[in-house]
Amino acid sequence: xxxxxxxxxxAATGLVAASAPAMALTLDEKVNQVFASATGWFVNLIxxxxxxxxxxxxxxxxxIVLWLVVAATIFTLYFGFVQFRAFPHSISLVKGDYxxxxxxxxxxxxxxxxxALSGTVGLGNIAGVAVAVGIGxxxxxxxxxxxxxxxxxSKFTECTLGVKYRNEYPDGTVSGGPMYYMTKGFEERGxxxxxxxxxxxxxxxxxxxxxxxxxxxxxxxHAQITNVVGDYPGWITGIIFAGIVFAxxxxxxxxxxxxxxxxxxxxGVLYVATAIIILLINYDKIGWAFGQIFGGAFTGLGxxxxxxxxxxxxxxxxxxxxxxxxxxxxxxxxxxxxxxxxTEGYVxxxxxxxxxxxxxxxxxxxxxxxxQLVSDPTTGLYMLNEAGNAxxxxxxxxxxxxxxxxxxxxxxxxxxxxxxxxxxFAFSTMISWSxxxxxxxxxxxxxxxNKELVFKIIFCIFVVIGAAASLGPxxxxxxxxxxxxxxxxxVALYLLMPIVKxxxxxxxxxxxxxxxxxxx
Amino acid sequence: MSHxxxxxxxxxxxxLRALDFAVDRAKSEKAExxxxxxxxxxxxxxxxxTELEERHxxxxxxLERARKFVxxxxxxxxxxxxxxxxxxxxxxxxxxxxxxxASEKKASQIIVGRTGEGGLAARLFGAVAGSVAQIxxxxxxxxx
Numbered sequence: 001x002x003x004x005x006x007x008x009x010x011a012a013t014g015l016v017a018a019s020a021p022a023m024a025l026t027l028d029e030k031v032n033q034v035f036a037s038a039t040g041w042f043v044n045l046i047x048x049x050x051x052x053x054x055x056x057x058x059x060x061x062x063x064i065v066l067w068l069v070v071a072a073t074i075f076t077l078y079f080g081f082v083q084f085r086a087f088p089h090s091i092s093l094v095k096g097d098y099x100x101x102x103x104x105x106x107x108x109x110x111x112x113x114x115x116a117l118s119g120t121v122g123l124g125n126i127a128g129v130a131v132a133v134g135i136g137x138x139x140x141x142x143x144x145x146x147x148x149x150x151x152x153x154s155k156f157t158e159c160t161l162g163v164k165y166r167n168e169y170p171d172g173t174v175s176g177g178p179m180y181y182m183t184k185g186f187e188e189r190g191x192x193x194x195x196x197x198x199x200x201x202x203x204x205x206x207x208x209x210x211x212x213x214x215x216x217x218x219x220x221x222h223a224q225i226t227n228v229v230g231d232y233p234g235w236i237t238g239i240i241f242a243g244i245v246f247a248x249x250x251x252x253x254x255x256x257x258x259x260x261x262x263x264x265x266x267x268g269v270l271y272v273a274t275a276i277i278i279l280l281i282n283y284d285k286i287g288w289a290f291g292q293i294f295g296g297a298f299t300g301l302g303x304x305x306x307x308x309x310x311x312x313x314x315x316x317x318x319x320x321x322x323x324x325x326x327x328x329x330x331x332x333x334x335x336x337x338x339x340x341x342x343t344e345g346y347v348x349x350x351x352x353x354x355x356x357x358x359x360x361x362x363x364x365x366x367x368x369x370x371x372q373l374v375s376d377p378t379t380g381l382y383m384l385n386e387a388g389n390a391x392x393x394x395x396x397x398x399x400x401x402x403x404x405x406x407x408x409x410x411x412x413x414x415x416x417x418x419x420x421x422x423x424x425f426a427f428s429t430m431i432s433w434s435x436x437x438x439x440x441x442x443x444x445x446x447x448x449x450n451k452e453l454v455f456k457i458i459f460c461i462f463v464v465i466g467a468a469a470s471l472g473p474x475x476x477x478x479x480x481x482x483x484x485x486x487x488x489x490x491v492a493l494y495l496l497m498p499i500v501k502x503x504x505x506x507x508x509x510x511x512x513x514x515x516x517x518x519x520x
Numbered sequence: 521m522s523h524x525x526x527x528x529x530x531x532x533x534x535x536l537r538a539l540d541f542a543v544d545r546a547k548s549e550k551a552e553x554x555x556x557x558x559x560x561x562x563x564x565x566x567x568x569x570t571e572l573e574e575r576h577x578x579x580x581x582x583l584e585r586a587r588k589f590v591x592x593x594x595x596x597x598x599x600x601x602x603x604x605x606x607x608x609x610x611x612x613x614x615x616x617x618x619x620x621x622a623s624e625k626k627a628s629q630i631i632v633g634r635t636g637e638g639g640l641a642a643r644l645f646g647a648v649a650g651s652v653a654q655i656x657x658x659x660x661x662x663x664x
Contacts, residue, residue, distance in 0.1 A: 096563050104611035105559065108564070111566070111567050115567055115568065118566070173574055173576070258571075261566040262566050335569075335575065337576060436569075
């Protein structure tokens, strides 16, 4: 997809250069040009193909995708399929069965999970899945679900560490996340370079917060608004959005954030419910759709890149959507009040499940079942578009527009709800990431009102840039920054995973012996 | 043998009337009084990341405030009433928590005011009395 986006972006820039002299560039185009040329090298580095993969598979396999999948597999095996064994226990933890009533009023497992989820559930589930299925075909769904299931183990590992090594300050506030387990955990195990890795992670986290957590969101929110009300310059949306974000994170208008935090879960439920209704209406095609998903997973059904293409798209979008192994969730989950860090690990493994296995799969199924992807009736293979880099869709849609078209095929009004949902999802993801970025920023530069204000202002400026730039360079940079976080974070997870295993074994034996009791 | 009466108190006028009524009952019955102040809280509400971070700090502040401005003045007021008084300060759903306290203290009855704070809160707290009456396992007196 990166390749596809890149060529699309190149084509766009080419067109601009041909049709107008450089002086006549609009503000949006200028922003776009400067941004694309400034970030290109970083994107190329992160998404460079695995050496020899092109000769071996006939398709460039980005090493970063392999990195994430191998990590998820190792964690799954190392913790003995914890995501399946502990699933029921995770649910009773969230329900509060094991919460001490004397701790009422503290952050509950449910609240930590809900807040972390509102940071990950967003455009990845709506636009990202559409991109994956549009390029990788229905088969991408299979690999996406698999990556989601495996990613649960990565999340379990990082969130346990996040709680275990968080900082608690005298005033009662807490700060946690990969930068803290890198420094404190490495020190405890006598490992070198903890501080260095923490600094590296913090830098990437700030970039990720500005990219995937900000620009991508602003960009797609603008795309969605123009989809409904017609085209207008992106910087206008950018300034409005930046203003609201500024009011919340600088002005301390928590009430705005609070309202979004309440509406986002409702939107999430509404989204899944609508998807289920659409599936029920088309119940006769559900069997066929799963046939396409499984068939496509291993043959590609004619998509660009074949089976490997489907696999890469599925893995990549799952990772981008649920952020397992990226380290962001460890920041959000570390605020929970618990004597057992491992319990937050159990709770957090539900996150990739809800995000990817449930919500992303719904998006994919609706796109497939409503027949958005055009296939050749004689061969059953999918037809490529003119450029040959994605599947031909009925109206030539991609991204959010494809999902919108799929949902509107059954309910015409749904595109308005989806537009509101996209904007709200984008907004809540931005608020979450502004917090993650700020935590990384204060780790690097220290706490203090003025230092924090500098980051918050930079964050708001990037909202405007994100809304004005075109999708290609933005999505490339966003992906690259978020995956760069995973490079550093997963190294730390490998080195610290024995600590998590010790916690897990101790907790499980105490749970079995009845030492840890249910309160309700 | 002395028994225990639980009275819900939120600082409102009606809860004050309930309290006066409860003190009278406790005096004549030679009962002990447990004054319960519940801070409305749901573990299933949605919070922002910043709120999560500050939750523990806020909770400490909220408890401190309730102790200082609700329970302490109350204890002063009741100090010469001749009734043995204890206080309970908890987070939770008001009605459920009152009933929990009652069963923990093996109370013989619960006394609550009919309405709490004014305005919109009255609608919420007003329902407390009704809910307590419905779910309590001991007799409930609602004081108008």
